Amino acid sequence: MKKPSSDSRFLGLQGLAETSGRTPSHRVAVMLAVLAVLQGCATPQTKEPELAAPAVRELSIFSINDFHGHIQAKSPTPLMPRLPDAQTGEIKPQPAGGVAHLASAMGKLRAGREHSVFVAAGDLIGASPLLSSLLKDEPTLAAIGELGLVASALGNHELDAGLRELQRKAQGECPAEGCAWPGFKGPGFPYLAANLLDAQTGKAMLPSHVIKEVGGFKVAFVGAVTRDTPLVVVPKSIVGLRFADEADTLNALVPKLRAEGAQVLVAVMHEGATHTGGAIDPSYSCPTLQGRGVDIAKRLDPAYAIIISGHTHQAYTCKINGRLLVQAGSYGGWVTESRLSLDAQGKVLSAEAVNHPVLQSVYAPNPAFVALVQRAAELTAAVRNKPVAMLERGAQRNSQAPFGDSPLGNLVADSQLAYAKKRGPADLALMNPGGIRADLTVEPGRSVTMSDLFAIQPFANELVAMTISGAQLRELLQKQLPKGDAPARLLQVSSSLRYQWSQSADGVSQLGDVTVGGLPLDDARNYRLVVNNFMAEGGDGQSVLRQGKERVSIGVDIDAMVEWLSENPAAANQIQSGRIVRR
Template identity: 35%
Template structure:
């Protein structure tokens, strides 16, 4: 875990050194620590990337890692080692958060990261979960929120983030201005380090489209490259990209989060990274919730560091830069992923005391709701799928809950998007298989409401075809979780548009011409996750008083003791 990837890049000057050539070097060491996909996890959670002996029995369990107390402890240690340390983010710092943060509109997370000295972060898609206006409030402060029951309940004078969210590729449709800064420059130890931020251009397809209707999300690489000469003109000594887009290590590769210099990265980030200006020394990434420390060739073919730190603060991405501030040149870059070991820091007394106080304050304001008992399940845990292209036991349960909640409106089928399932139920087994409201909320933290509409059999088939086409093609496939009584076959090797067959409801084949009443959450109803067929629905009924998490709570109370945690096999996938 102490291994680092080192690049010597003496030839990469960011500005001209004059007619007489370079002047005498004036090197300075700068450390950059990056946090991605934190999702408001103020408290530590299990990190499966490191296994430790199970204190309560046999076998092993994931190391307890992350949380703002341990992150603060790591920051203090690194800053003591090198005062020239900059703390930044790779996006999705907020949104899809546990109860302790989300019931307070993620304000405790913003306050915590500000107090920890974060300077800048890429925007993530989840920053837009509640729409542009609310995100601007999170940045700038104030209490004029679309959720007045949650806003300013942590601090009645919420001041906003002291760090800057960056979005070089996010612009208003009217006029083309950036609602957020495209870049940030930090001067430290006499060196000027520039950061350019971007979020995946497909953000409008994975958030509620109405919340970002006034924005355009532009090509990531082109937008980043636009600002490289702007930073060069300001004589920065190094440029680092913060981008909320990620990759995955190729199937069959042995590379892990602590593997140095892996060359097995694939996925959406790779072609973007290959186009980003060679003047960028390293790329801090996010979105795919993977831990990797890889290289991807820049436009000249030279390997460049591309790193991501998994999720929830389990890992911090660390870049150690040696820059020549006399010649505005990067001399060396080293990279590693650092495990944020909460257990060890708690044992040796190096947690951040200020963060401990903040977490306790947030807990005090939310525990009454969080600890409300819901039910004892018939199994220790109901799991979500390891990927979004599979049916899961928890997906089956959620779809059944949504069908049960909407039968009064005539629903006969319910659909649930896999990306909306954020945790197992519960996240860790409890005595007597107990489940609390906090556990349920962690599964569905978005506050979506239910919607019912009419779709024809032909439209339902077209909808299911969208699971593996367009932006959902290949490794981005997303299988909608479906309710009891509805079954179908998905043949992945078939031609596009002909992969879905054998659609049945209660054993009877669906008729293309017949109309079926279907239920889904408000995110899907507007075409979220590229399921645009939902926008064709007729006789649409919005149920603003029926929140998805409440539907799940009601279903669990009625059925929880009978739930075994088994996948029901409603979707037959043929490869």
């Protein structure tokens, strides 16, 4: 017997049709007669309108940030996902990332989502390992483009070599001598930065947004770079550019986006927050979340459905005033999935997010991307694999409380001071912690190579020796102390410099005793200081260093480290934290 319809309005007709008469023609005639009677009896007052169920559709927005050219799979680092070990259950960093594993992860994750899109929040390139940087990051852009990325916010490190060089690569143009990556045609996706302006005309220098149809909706992805870019990029790379406030710029675009038919607005910005909680907060409350990303989220127009962030290399899924603010760590170790349920007009009914760890043990490497990485390795092998020194131990870049210096920070500063002393008088060296990008890792029986050292200092900054007064040095050290509950990111110091600092209950930091070469700092005396050119030009807010006199460029930072370790293979054994002490 045919199964009756679940709609009661049709049960009587179907039953009557199935029991009346002995032939199909009889059943049809009966049905037509009954329908005619019902139609004749119906009145406008008694007819019930059929109400269509609201159309709810889900969109998945996958995102990454701060990839920094890490196309090669890496061993675990403190920045990788910290998860229980499969054997011991111990919480520790797991092997994750690498573009071949990322490709597999994206394929599997998107296969389960009918309507999905993939975007990035900047710094896909720049500060990259030699495998990518020696080839001008072209293999990274080619690989990310193959993953189906539709757009990326501009990151500050995308401007390391200047806007024109970024535009060349983004457009797939090759210089006269040819592209570094054979067959490079560009990434196939645009960089977005609504708040990157010509300093004189105020004209936008890059597209502000793209609108893509996803799941039947017109979704606008609107990009912004951190307004603090001048503090973290060498000034010569951003001459003639102005960086406007992120929230103000994105808010002003809302009418234009609506006029272009955008139903769903997504903010993708290279600015974020700091977070001491887990990568996934089921409550989305994230009580430890703080920083500029939070301030921007609070000021951003409610028209934006979600905020995808970057820059701070953190992994979090949080909500600010009920709206998602997410970030996917760094180096391809995580992928964020933000899932929106929308009504027919594109209004967000609910929003959820999860950070998926790109574990190498879970996602087998995609063969096509393995081949791409191997090709890059072959093209750069001669430089990368050059041995430097056989070391007994490595050095960590994280400071060790209660100290403000780290073993690796000390090692880098010592190398620069020793390098400078061979080329002229020098009293001390300072190193910005943000310029130290990886730990110095040592494997038994293997020499540390150029690749290992370049991972630590990937910018090839010039070292600058300058003269500053004791009073200026005191001012510099005082200004870099943390304010309030902000995390301490203190300048790393050579062995010739020692100082103490303290912080009161109301969050005011104060410099204490300072010695140079074992003697108390003399405000009236001149000292010969060594820093990289980024700091020398006022980077990281070190404006005092612009006052330095008698400037001399003495070489490249990576050369200083190579020379120091080659001549002192026991240097890492001798480095101890404690040059900076919080009282």
